[in-house]
Amino acid sequence: MSEKTAGYLDMELLRFTTAGSVDDGKSTLIGRLLYDSKAIFEDQMEAIEISSKKRGDEEVDLALLTDGLRAEREQGITIDVAYRYFATPKRKFIIADTPGHIQYTRNMVTGASTANAALILVDARNGVIEQTLRHSYIANLLQIPHLIVCINKMDLVDYSQETYDKIKADYQKNIVDKLNIKDVCFIPISAKLGDNVVDASTKMDWYSGTPLLDLLENIKIVDDRNHGDSRLPVQYVIRPQSDEFHDYRGYAGRVASGVFHPGDKVRVLPSGIETTIEAIDSFTGEQEVAFTPQSVTLRLSDNIDISRGDMIVDANNVPNVGQEFEAMLCWMNERAMMPRGKYTIKHTTNETRCMIRDVKFKVNVDTLDEVADDKLVGLNDIACVSFKAAKPLFFDSYKKNRLTGSFILIDEGTNETVAAGMIL
Amino acid sequence: MKEYNINHLRELEAESIFVIREVAAQFENPVMLFSGGKDSIIMFHLARKAFAPAKVPFAMMHIDTGHNFPETIEFRDMLMEKTGTRIIIRYVQDSIDQGKVTEETGFNASRNKLQTVTLLDGIEDLKVDCAMGGGRRDEEKARAKERFFSHRDEFGQWDPKNQRPELWNLFNGKKHMGEHFRVFPISNWTEMDVWQYIYLENIEIPNLYFSHEREVFQRNGTLLAKSDCIPMRPGEKTEKRIVRFRTIGDATCTGAVESKAHSLEEIIEEVAATRTTERGTRADDKRSEAAMEDRKKEGYF
Numbered sequence: 001m002s003e004k005t006a007g008y009l010d011m012e013l014l015r016f017t018t019a020g021s022v023d024d025g026k027s028t029l030i031g032r033l034l035y036d037s038k039a040i041f042e043d044q045m046e047a048i049e050i051s052s053k054k055r056g057d058e059e060v061d062l063a064l065l066t067d068g069l070r071a072e073r074e075q076g077i078t079i080d081v082a083y084r085y086f087a088t089p090k091r092k093f094i095i096a097d098t099p100g101h102i103q104y105t106r107n108m109v110t111g112a113s114t115a116n117a118a119l120i121l122v123d124a125r126n127g128v129i130e131q132t133l134r135h136s137y138i139a140n141l142l143q144i145p146h147l148i149v150c151i152n153k154m155d156l157v158d159y160s161q162e163t164y165d166k167i168k169a170d171y172q173k174n175i176v177d178k179l180n181i182k183d184v185c186f187i188p189i190s191a192k193l194g195d196n197v198v199d200a201s202t203k204m205d206w207y208s209g210t211p212l213l214d215l216l217e218n219i220k221i222v223d224d225r226n227h228g229d230s231r232l233p234v235q236y237v238i239r240p241q242s243d244e245f246h247d248y249r250g251y252a253g254r255v256a257s258g259v260f261h262p263g264d265k266v267r268v269l270p271s272g273i274e275t276t277i278e279a280i281d282s283f284t285g286e287q288e289v290a291f292t293p294q295s296v297t298l299r300l301s302d303n304i305d306i307s308r309g310d311m312i313v314d315a316n317n318v319p320n321v322g323q324e325f326e327a328m329l330c331w332m333n334e335r336a337m338m339p340r341g342k343y344t345i346k347h348t349t350n351e352t353r354c355m356i357r358d359v360k361f362k363v364n365v366d367t368l369d370e371v372a373d374d375k376l377v378g379l380n381d382i383a384c385v386s387f388k389a390a391k392p393l394f395f396d397s398y399k400k401n402r403l404t405g406s407f408i409l410i411d412e413g414t415n416e417t418v419a420a421g422m423i424l
Numbered sequence: 425m426k427e428y429n430i431n432h433l434r435e436l437e438a439e440s441i442f443v444i445r446e447v448a449a450q451f452e453n454p455v456m457l458f459s460g461g462k463d464s465i466i467m468f469h470l471a472r473k474a475f476a477p478a479k480v481p482f483a484m485m486h487i488d489t490g491h492n493f494p495e496t497i498e499f500r501d502m503l504m505e506k507t508g509t510r511i512i513i514r515y516v517q518d519s520i521d522q523g524k525v526t527e528e529t530g531f532n533a534s535r536n537k538l539q540t541v542t543l544l545d546g547i548e549d550l551k552v553d554c555a556m557g558g559g560r561r562d563e564e565k566a567r568a569k570e571r572f573f574s575h576r577d578e579f580g581q582w583d584p585k586n587q588r589p590e591l592w593n594l595f596n597g598k599k600h601m602g603e604h605f606r607v608f609p610i611s612n613w614t615e616m617d618v619w620q621y622i623y624l625e626n627i628e629i630p631n632l633y634f635s636h637e638r639e640v641f642q643r644n645g646t647l648l649a650k651s652d653c654i655p656m657r658p659g660e661k662t663e664k665r666i667v668r669f670r671t672i673g674d675a676t677c678t679g680a681v682e683s684k685a686h687s688l689e690e691i692i693e694e695v696a697a698t699r700t701t702e703r704g705t706r707a708d709d710k711r712s713e714a715a716m717e718d719r720k721k722e723g724y725f
Contacts, residue, residue, distance in 0.1 A: 009620055013432035080587060082568045083561045085614045092432040094612055106589050113591040222429045236445045240478035248477065254442045254593065259428060283473040291428045295441040295474070308449055332589050346594050349449070406592045415598035417588045 011087065014221060017096040017111040017144070019135035020121030025152045029121065029191035030084055030097050031064075036198035037213065039086030081107045090217045105380040106332035108138055109420055113406070116221045117146040119212075124157045124188070128170045134365045136171075140179045141328060141382070141422065143402055145224040147184040148215060154204065155190040161206040164188045178368060187212055225292050226401050230258030230266075230314040231394075232290075233348035233404070234306055238297055250281055250297040251306055256348065256403035257396075258314060259291040260298065265315035268306055269394045274315050275302040292403075309350035311394045311404075319396045319404055323389045326360065326424045328398075330382050333411065333418035337377040337385075343418070345389060347407035353390040354409070360384040384424070398422035433621050436613055440467070441474040442593060443572055443609040447554055448474075448481050450597040451605070454554035457543075458484040458511065460496035461672040462629055463558030465503070466618055467610055469627050472507065484511040485555065487543050489535040491653040491675045499630040514546040531643075531657050534676045544580040547604055554597065554605040562614040572611050578602040615670075616695050623688040633691070635668045635683050646679035 020026045034040045048064040055061075084095040096111030112118060118139040122132055139147055149171055157163045168186045176184055187196055188207055195201035196211045209215075238250035260266070264277045280290045281297040290296040298312060306312075313319060331337055337356060345354040361370040362383040370384075377383045398405030409419040430438070444467075447454050456471060458464045471480045486500065504511045516535050519525045519542045528534060547555060561568045571587055573595045588596055597605055610618075622629060639650040639662045648654060650662045654676050667680035668691075685691045 009431065009433065009624060011432045012429070013435045080569045080584065082565075083612070084568065085562045085612075087614070087616065092614075092617070110589045110591055114593075225428070227428050235442070236449050236475075238475055238478050242478075245477050250477075252445055252474070254438060281476070283476045289427075293435060293438050294430065295438040295445070297476075344598070346596065403592060406594070408591060408594045408596065410596055410598060415596070415600065417590075417596045420589070420591045 011090065011092050012221065013094065014091050014117065014216060014219070015094045015096065015115050016117040016119060016216065017098055017108070017115040017139075018119045018121065019098060019108055019112075019139065020123075020152075021129065021131035021135075024121040024123050025191045026097065026121055028061075029119070029150065029152065029189070029197065030095055032191045032194055032197045033095075033213065034084060034086050036194060037086050037088055081111050088213065088217055093216065105134070105138070106330065108135065109142065109330045109332070112139055112142040112144055113402075113420070115142075115144045116224060117148060117216065117219055118144040120147060120149045122149060122151050122167060122171070124151050124153045124163055124167065127167045128174060130366045132171070133175055133368070136175045136181070137179060137363075137365050137368065138330075138382075140181055141330075143398060143422075145183060145221070146219050147181055148212070149184060149186045150191075150212065151186060151188045152191050154188045154195060154201075155193050159188075159195075159201075159203045161204070164207075185209070185215065187215070226257035227259055227291060228257070229317055229319070229396065229401060229404075230260055230264070231256040231319065231396075231401070231404050232260065232296075232298065232312040233350065234308055234310045234312060235349045236308060237306065248299075249303070250299055251312060252295070252297045253312075253349065254295045255290050255292040257292050257401050258317075259289060260296075260312075261289050262286070266300070266312050267315045267318055268300075268304055269311045269313060269318070269321060270392055271304065271306075271310075273302070273304050275300045275304060277301075309348075311348065311350075313394070319394045319401075321392050321394050323392050324357075324387065325389075325393070325395065326384060326386045327407070327421040328363075328382060328424065329377065329385045329409075329422075330420045331377050331379060331418065332420060333416055334379055335411070335414075335418070336379070337419070339375060342412065344410040344412055345387075345393075345407050345421075346410065347393050347395065348404060350393060352393070353412075354387050357386040357388055360386060385421075395423050397424060433617060433624055436610075436617055437470065437473070437621070439593075439612060440470045440609040443595070443607065444471050444474045444556070446595050446597070447556060447607050447609075450595070451554040453550070453552055454482045454556065454607075455485040455512065455550075455552050456480075456482060456556040457558070458486050458500065459558070459673065460486070460492075460500040460630060461558070462618055462622065462633060463560065463610060465629055466613075466621055466627060467556065467558045468503070468509075469625065470609060480509060484509055485546065485552075486511060486513045487516065487539045487546070488513055489516045489539055489674045491535055491651070493630075493632055493649070493669075493672065493675055495630050495632050496672055503628070512546070512550065514542050516542045518542070519545065531655055533655075534674060536674045536677055539674075540580075547580065552604060553599070554607055556607045556609055558610055559608045560613050560615075560618075561608075561611050570608060570611065572608055573597055574606045574608065575599065576604050576606060580604070582606075616692070619688065619692050619695055623692060630672065632669045632672055635666055635686050635690075637664055638667050638680065639663070640665050640667060640680055647681070649675060649678075649680060651675050 018026045051064050052061045082097045086093050098108040098111040189196040198213045200211050232253045234251045235253040262277050267274050278299045278301045280287045342355050359375045361372045362374050396404045405423045407421045408417050411418045516538050525538045525541045571590045640647045641660045641662045668683040685694045
């Protein structure tokens with residue numbers, strides 16, 4: 001194998017999301033990243049050149065690369081989360097490009113739920129606005145580990161350091177300090193002209209940091225994963241109906257957090273029975289360790305009744321087991337939440353019914369104030385809600401564990417996913 | 425902590441296996457669509473991994489346009505037999521004979537669009553509640569907006585503006601009677617990832633993907649293989665060229681590329697250097713800017 005081929009096989013995966021309000025240039029920034037990293041192909045470029053000309057644009061509109069639906073191209077807006085891919089010799093990237101319209105906040109939450117990093121776009125001419133706060137709040141609420149604030153359209157403010165410094169200070173004071181954001185950095189860019197996106201700008205000597213792509217290639221992400229609390233939600237029980245594997249019972253699932261080894265003492269929830277891991281199976285044989293985010297199959301030493309929705313955990317480090325909990329909820333459906341309503345809850349591989357007990361407060365995302373007396377939770381609202389489930393769930397706080405601390409609510413009549421929850 | 429890190433291919437693999445197991449757990453009668461192309465081959469490989477040492481707990485399904493490369497069909501039959509897997513084959517020709525669809529005429533006639541009817545009929549007849557497909561989001565703009573779990577109404581239609589939000593790894597496969605799901609386990613893979621994975625796992629693929637000599641002719645900038653199912657226009661001439669296929673679909677609309685790549689390593693290096701998308705060789709997507717979106721709304725793969 002050549003060195004080049006070997007290199008392609010050893011890249012890390014980074015998922016990031018982009019947020020900004022309409023016309024902040026998100027799609028252009030993504031188009032720029034794809035174009036300058038040579039992820040855009042000639043036939044794609046040709047297609048958008050033709051479309052730009054058809055619309056009478058003078059320059060090629062890179063936003064057309066990501067606006068995939070006919071309605072989006074016609075209206076010049078982004079409707080739904082679009083996923084885009086590119087790779088550099090260091091990393092493979094998945095971008096969740098989310099629309100900036102207020103009515104599509106649910107899409108930002110969707111894109112943010114799996115992201116390692118978030119790009120928050122700020123128009124240098126407008127500075128920090130209400131939507132900037134809203135987007136930053138959501139990124140932080142979903143615990144995206146790294147925030148990168150891109151101060152865009154620097155070309156339209158004469159690449160002014162003063163403007164940049166002012167916006168940075170404003171963001172620091174009004175957002176970082178308020179939200180207690182841990183990892184944030186700032187980059188002055190022009191997505192349209194390519195300054196500080198892939199290549200360092202020649203027009204902003206006063207900026208000593210690296211371009212955006214360089215930053216994305218080097219953010220350390222492996223430590224963001226929870227390697228401490230071993231949790232495997234059982235997804236599927238493998239029972240080959242064959243003579244060769246007559247008594248085989250394997251518990252398949254994706255390690256939500258932590259690490260498992262053969263011989264480890266584990267506890268099975270909800271039964272609470274303690275046993276040990278006999279082996280970790282894979283297609284090609286047994287493996288010596290299983291860790292998040294691997295999909296594996298565990299065999300246990302004792303014959304215990306285990307089914308989908310149960311959880312195999314470290315015997316000495318168990319999650320909360322209970323029917324009552326509080327969570328931050330993002331409402332994502334046109335039909336408002338029913339007070340004391342009943343919904344289906346999906347949490348890890350577990351599913352049951354739950355009841356809304358009370359709305360503790362709603363968050364005014366423009367001011368971050370907690371509003372206690374408003375109990376009506378509608379589309380795009382974020383609220384602190386208390387629940388009671390029909391059977392015990394095995395959960396950690398979302399802050400500690402993004403996979404055992406998250407859930408969705410499903411409307412039992414329409415089957416739609418109506419809310420996303422993060423357990424407190 | 426470095427030891428608890430996995431590369432991008434293993435992470436994509438883990439994600440796809442999770443999605444495939446989720447389908448087996450959430451649906452009563454799922455099938456996995458299999459065309460004999462590389463994407464369906466790796467999807468099948470992932471399914472075998474997901475349930476080992478048990479067999480894959482669902483059937484494969486092939487929508488056969490009748491316009492195949494013979495190599496693809498031979499490969500399909502060999503793979504299914506070797507792994508002891510059940511495959512359901514539905515023929516577009518049957519839909520034509522039953523008068524459900526009318527064959528396109530003319531030189532650019534293709535059965536690609538007709539497949540949708542055969543597929544939806546198959547889903548209805550066999551009471552399939554979920555069909556897994558090898559679609560990837562990097563293939564095409566409309567596909568970039570597709571969910572892993574994509575809901576289809578009782579007419580098999582996709583409503584791109586009203587998709588269910590999909591968060592973390594929580595997949596909502598709930599539906600009413602008569603509705604079904606399309607699930608795309610390899611949504612997040614790119615063409616490059618697929619080739620790297622085939623190389624990494626040493627997965628067998630049809631020899632059409634490797635460089636070989638073949639009689640081809642030019643049409644609208646695409647190199648099409650000489651075949652009984654493509655009528656030639658006056659003035660079109662075939663010639664022998666050294667080519668390979670980047671995608672394998674219906675023979676009437678799958679273009680070849682000139683290539684000397686004989687091995688997987690050479691293909692990976694060719695893909696890394698190439699400047700056109702793989703669907704750039706597909707005449708079906710060139711019909712209009714929203715060609716894929718329109719076909720998907722009707723219930724295409």
